[in-house]
Amino acid sequence: MRDLLQRLQRWAERRLPALTRYRRPESLPIELHRRRIYIVPTGFGLGFSVLLLVMLVGALNYANNAALLLTCLLGAASAASMLVAFRSLDGLRLGHIRAGHAVAGQPLELTLTFDSGRPRNAIRVDLDDRTIAFALNGRASTHVKLALPTAQRGWQPLPRLRVWTSWPLGLFRAWSWLHPEQSVLVWPRAETAGPQPHAPADDARHMRLHRGDELAALRDYRAGDPQRHIAWKASARHENLLVKDFEQPQSRPQWQLDWRRLGGLDNEARIARLARWLNEAQAQRGHYSLWLPGNEIPGGSGPLHYAHCMSALAQLP
Amino acid sequence: MTSPPARLPRERPIDARAFDLLSLTMALVLGLHSPHLPWWLGGALALILGWRWWQRRRQAGRVPRWLKLPLLVLLTLAVIVQYGNIFGREPGTALAVGLLILKLLETETARDVRVGISFACFALMAALLFDQGLIATVVVALGLLPALATLRALEPGQLPSSLPRALLPGLALSAAALPLALLAFLLVPRLSSPLWGAPSQDQARTGLGDSMTPGNFTDLLTDDHPAMRVSFDGAPPPPDRRYFRAYVMWNFDGRSWRQLDPRYAPPRQPAPLEVASSIRYQISLQPTRRRVLPMLDVPLQAPAQATLQADHEVMADKPVNDQLNYAARSALQYRLQPSLDERSRRLGLRLPADFNPRTHALAAQWRQRYGGDDAAIVQAALGLFHDGGFRYTLAPAPLGRDSVDDFLFDTHEGFCEHYSSAFTVLMRAAGIPARVVTGYQGGYWNKYGNYLLVRYSDAHAWSEVWLAGRGWVRVDPTGAVRPERVSLGAAAAAGDQLSWYRNDWLQGLRNRWDIVNRWWDQGVIGFDALRQRGLLTPFGIRDADTATLGVLLAISSVLFIAIGLAWALLRRQPRDPLRGALRELERKLARKGIARRPAEGPQHYLSRAARALPGQRDELASLMRSYLELRYAHDEPPTEPLRAFLHAVRDFRIVNVVK
Numbered sequence: 001m002r003d004l005l006q007r008l009q010r011w012a013e014r015r016l017p018a019l020t021r022y023r024r025p026e027s028l029p030i031e032l033h034r035r036r037i038y039i040v041p042t043g044f045g046l047g048f049s050v051l052l053l054v055m056l057v058g059a060l061n062y063a064n065n066a067a068l069l070l071t072c073l074l075g076a077a078s079a080a081s082m083l084v085a086f087r088s089l090d091g092l093r094l095g096h097i098r099a100g101h102a103v104a105g106q107p108l109e110l111t112l113t114f115d116s117g118r119p120r121n122a123i124r125v126d127l128d129d130r131t132i133a134f135a136l137n138g139r140a141s142t143h144v145k146l147a148l149p150t151a152q153r154g155w156q157p158l159p160r161l162r163v164w165t166s167w168p169l170g171l172f173r174a175w176s177w178l179h180p181e182q183s184v185l186v187w188p189r190a191e192t193a194g195p196q197p198h199a200p201a202d203d204a205r206h207m208r209l210h211r212g213d214e215l216a217a218l219r220d221y222r223a224g225d226p227q228r229h230i231a232w233k234a235s236a237r238h239e240n241l242l243v244k245d246f247e248q249p250q251s252r253p254q255w256q257l258d259w260r261r262l263g264g265l266d267n268e269a270r271i272a273r274l275a276r277w278l279n280e281a282q283a284q285r286g287h288y289s290l291w292l293p294g295n296e297i298p299g300g301s302g303p304l305h306y307a308h309c310m311s312a313l314a315q316l317p
Numbered sequence: 318m319t320s321p322p323a324r325l326p327r328e329r330p331i332d333a334r335a336f337d338l339l340s341l342t343m344a345l346v347l348g349l350h351s352p353h354l355p356w357w358l359g360g361a362l363a364l365i366l367g368w369r370w371w372q373r374r375r376q377a378g379r380v381p382r383w384l385k386l387p388l389l390v391l392l393t394l395a396v397i398v399q400y401g402n403i404f405g406r407e408p409g410t411a412l413a414v415g416l417l418i419l420k421l422l423e424t425e426t427a428r429d430v431r432v433g434i435s436f437a438c439f440a441l442m443a444a445l446l447f448d449q450g451l452i453a454t455v456v457v458a459l460g461l462l463p464a465l466a467t468l469r470a471l472e473p474g475q476l477p478s479s480l481p482r483a484l485l486p487g488l489a490l491s492a493a494a495l496p497l498a499l500l501a502f503l504l505v506p507r508l509s510s511p512l513w514g515a516p517s518q519d520q521a522r523t524g525l526g527d528s529m530t531p532g533n534f535t536d537l538l539t540d541d542h543p544a545m546r547v548s549f550d551g552a553p554p555p556p557d558r559r560y561f562r563a564y565v566m567w568n569f570d571g572r573s574w575r576q577l578d579p580r581y582a583p584p585r586q587p588a589p590l591e592v593a594s595s596i597r598y599q600i601s602l603q604p605t606r607r608r609v610l611p612m613l614d615v616p617l618q619a620p621a622q623a624t625l626q627a628d629h630e631v632m633a634d635k636p637v638n639d640q641l642n643y644a645a646r647s648a649l650q651y652r653l654q655p656s657l658d659e660r661s662r663r664l665g666l667r668l669p670a671d672f673n674p675r676t677h678a679l680a681a682q683w684r685q686r687y688g689g690d691d692a693a694i695v696q697a698a699l700g701l702f703h704d705g706g707f708r709y710t711l712a713p714a715p716l717g718r719d720s721v722d723d724f725l726f727d728t729h730e731g732f733c734e735h736y737s738s739a740f741t742v743l744m745r746a747a748g749i750p751a752r753v754v755t756g757y758q759g760g761y762w763n764k765y766g767n768y769l770l771v772r773y774s775d776a777h778a779w780s781e782v783w784l785a786g787r788g789w790v791r792v793d794p795t796g797a798v799r800p801e802r803v804s805l806g807a808a809a810a811a812g813d814q815l816s817w818y819r820n821d822w823l824q825g826l827r828n829r830w831d832i833v834n835r836w837w838d839q840g841v842i843g844f845d846a847l848r849q850r851g852l853l854t855p856f857g858i859r860d861a862d863t864a865t866l867g868v869l870l871a872i873s874s875v876l877f878i879a880i881g882l883a884w885a886l887l888r889r890q891p892r893d894p895l896r897g898a899l900r901e902l903e904r905k906l907a908r909k910g911i912a913r914r915p916a917e918g919p920q921h922y923l924s925r926a927a928r929a930l931p932g933q934r935d936e937l938a939s940l941m942r943s944y945l946e947l948r949y950a951h952d953e954p955p956t957e958p959l960r961a962f963l964h965a966v967r968d969f970r971i972v973n974v975v976k
Contacts (some may be wrong), residue, residue, distance in 0.1 A: 034886055036636060044431050050433050055442050060508045065842050066449030067442045070457060072501040074438060076494035077465065077487075079878070083885040086489070090885065122472035133474030168486065169468040170431065 020150050025157070025181035031093040032163070037176045040085055045171035048078065078171050085174040088120050088165045095141060097158065099148075099184040101307065107147035108184055110158075114142045126162040152273070153188035153314045163281035187310040191269070197255050197277050197314075218242045254299060255288040257309075271313055278313070282306045292316060330425050334375065335470035337480065339430055340370045342437050342463040349444040349457060350414045355399050360413060362418045368856055369421050380422040388419055410443050427471045434464050451837040497877045504870040506863040507846040525563050525776055527607065529755055530573040530721060531734040538711055538732065540773035543603060544757060546835055548768040550597040554613070554761060557802075558649060560779065560791065561611040561771065563756035565628035567664050569745075571672040572720055574738060574753045577664070585627040588789075590615060593650035601839060602641045603825040608632045611756050611771075615649040620645055628752075629653070641841040653789040657750060665750025665783060673742060675720040680746030691749050691784050695792060698743050702736060702797040705729065709799040733795040733802065737778040740794035750783040754791070755782060758802075766832040777802075895947055895954055898966040902940065909971050921945055932972055942963060 013022035023036070041049070052075050059067035095113040102108035112125065119138035124131050127146050136142045150156060164175035217230055225229035235242045257277050262270045274290070281288040289299035290309045297309055343366055351359040365388070369380070371783040392415040393403065400408035417440055420433045441460045447454065465487035525537070595617060602610065610623055610631040619625040620643035623633040632639070654661070687693040706729050713731040716723040724735050735841045737753050744751035748781070758777035760769040779793040795802050838848040858865060903913050906926050913922045923941035927934040943962045
């Protein structure tokens with residue numbers, strides 16, 4: 001039933017875009033203006049208008065002018081709340097959207113930046129069936145974090161977002177659709193278990209312990225430290241001897257992750273395995289390079305390098 | 318600024334703020350209804366309300382069902398026991414208020430709160446069915462503030478504000494809505510007849526009754542509410558002529574005076590009246606639920622939809638259920654019924670047999686002494702009241718079977734009813750036709766509002782005796798005992814009780830306040846279909862029927878909504894101080910004939926200005942540099958240089974140089 005409804009909606013949006021308020025993706029920033037804000041009474045609003053009607057008939061029936069005046073006041077205030085609801089959205093501006101990183105299947109964090117010239121209360125953003133409520137104080141931009149569910153790797157267009165409010169009384173619901181023309185890149189999901197990458201032939205060289213030659217810090221002298229490491233000048237100004245401590249790099253595997261060596265697997269399995277290796281290399285703070293069809297990434301390390309490799313993996317056809 | 322995002326499950330529990338505001342609304346509703354709830358019910362509901370508020374503050378959570386269900390049953394039973402049923406205004410309201418408070422026990426989600434608030438709005442309106450005075454209406458309207466604030470508090474994602482500040486936006490919203498509300502109030506078509514049930518009897522004070530038993534005015538004489546307001550064309554009559562006639566009573570059964578029973582008194586023409594002078598006036602009468610329309614002294618004709626009775630009483634065609642305004646003309650100097658017909662004489666002399674023997678004896682003694690001089694007998698009776706040790710009090714001793722005997726010879730204390738009743742019996746016993754008239758006497762002349770305010774406490778009873786050649790003559794025996802009763806009013810005559818209440822400045826305040834009340838009563842409560850039509854006549858709409866009113870209402874609502882939309886669509890452009898400063902500079906230069914051309918950039922323009930004003934070349938060049946720097950070197954002009962530039966522009970004066 002739900003599926004059918006959704007199919008019907010999609011069909012209607014394709015055929016009758018004006019009626020279904022379907023908007024094509026548009027580039028940021030998006031500013032809401034009166035042409036794209038819609039208002040309908042909420043269920044509570046409908047119930048409340050029935051109540052107002054009962055009150056009106058009651059006041060008229062008993063020819064009680066004070067009660068009539070009260071009813072009119074309440075009715076007029078409800079009507080005015082519709083304008084307030086409209087005004088909460090009018091002029092609201094979605095400046096930009098920043099996407100975080102996520103692997104397929106995990107939610108991706110989107111940061112939406114809203115600006116407005118005046119304070120606004122109780123603005124809500126719907127993404128799928130999740131809702132975030134926030135207020136804007138009118139002076140600075142407001143960042144709103146949303147979680148976008150992801151299913152598979154690759155570029156994923158942003159879905160439509162509904163910005164809505166039922167401020168101030170909950171009687172009317174004003175809303176507008178935002179469809180930013182922006183895609184987010186979802187990284188591939190790593191396989192859960194599998195073989196280690198083979199170490200290249202000359203791995204022994206990399207595995208050998210070797211002393212770094214960068215000066216890292218000064219430390220107290222310990223018995224057994226070579227004399228040539230003592231920092232004489234610094235020790236002269238100090239109570240005890242100081243020793244120049246040199247970085248002692250771990251034995252870091254220099255992994256060469258290569259697409260071509262994973263013959264016999266299909267594309268997605270290769271990607272999943274490479275992703276797992278990348279994760280492991282990154283977890284060990286290792287040094288690695290990646291070869292992909294049409295994209296060769298030389299060795300490197302660190303989060304930027306990792307992101308670069310994962311993005312390259314994600315974008316494979 | 319980063320606002321903490323809030324996840325919103327479908328039915329989230331409400332926060333403390335919303336619950337506090339809801340409790341406040343409920344407390345207000347309960348307070349407004351407490352005057353007409355039984356004290357024990359009001360007290361119990363207040364306790365439940367307080368307990369629930371305290372309990373919800375400590376820990377959110379519903380009240381267990383084993384507590385709610387018995388409370389509900391108990392409430393229904395209590396209402397049935399108290400009122401006999403659950404329908405009608407009093408029991409219905411009591412039940413509604415009770416249910417409202419009980420609803421608080423199971424209020425946890427936004428939906429519950431919304432239901433509760435809707436119901437509270439209805440209960441607020443119901444409070445006006447009991448009292449639609451100005452104060453009550455204003456208090457009820459203020460009750461909308463916590464209700465609206467509660468609805469606002471339900472919305473997630475708000476800028477923080479304190480509890481008192483949370484009430485303010487509701488006030489602003491109501492104030493903005495007031496013009497539309499007034500318009501709707503003026504134009505909503507009124508019903509010509511109620512759709513269901515008439516309002517119950519005690520909605521209005523009953524005022525004077527159509528019978529009089531000595532002692533039964535006491536409640537009335539201590540009721541300070543307005544009965545009617547009278548404005549006169551020309552000067553008001555002096556205080557001792559302000560007698561407003563309501564009922565003329567002929568029948569005495571030994572205890573009570575009544576009107577002639579209409580079944581045995583065939584309708585007659587109004588008694589003949591010879592008028593020497595008359596006065597015109599308008600009366601605005603509070604609802605009485607009775608047909609009688611009080612009139613000054615002897616009315617000459619009845620207003621529309623009322624008839625003049627034989628004894629110059631005026632009866633409306635139907636009971637006065639709403640405030641009624643009528644204009645009238647009355648005689649102040651007159652001869653009423655100069656010749657008495659036989660039937661009236663017989664009625665005017667009739668007394669129940671075997672009552673009041675001592676009174677009969679006294680009357681016979683007077684008749685013997687004064688012979689045929691009726692006026693002398695009247696004087697003798699007034700003399701008796703004046704010198705016989707009689708006392709005016711609103712709390713007289715009770716009277717026995719021979720009430721007039723007891724009063725005249727034993728207790729010697731009473732108020733207008735006792736005096737007029739005793740006097741009339743004395744006159745009849747002496748053979749002079751006499752009758753009792755009730756109505757109002759006196760009233761307060763409100764010089765700020767130019768009208769006479771008559772309160773229920775001004776209710777009065779006096780006598781009329783028929784004297785040959787003079788017709789019916791009004792005799793006020795109370796005046797013989799207490800002349801101040803006639804000149805100052807009942808309370809003054811009753812002595813110094815409640816002296817603080819009669820304090821001068823307080824009185825002044827009360828009388829000024831009455832002007833406001835009159836305005837409210839006439840402008841709002843008395844605004845009926847007739848006045849509604851009258852409102853439109855100046856605009857050329859002669860016959861405003863329901864359809865016309867509906868169209869007018871629709872048109873003007875659309876107009877108001879258009880104004881509202883204009884406000885909603887209004888967007889203030891972000892102010893650009895730099896541009897404003899440049900405009901100012903342009904204005905200053907334009908006065909000297911150096912206007913900026915449409916296609917001219919600031920640099921070109923200011924260079925041209927510098928050439929035109931060689932004496933201020935440096936100053937203008939510096940302004941131009943500053944402007945270009947501020948405008949183009951930064952995204953946002955930095956504050957300090959901007960301020961300096963604004964100052965420089967403000968201080969810039971064009972020095973007149975001879976070219």
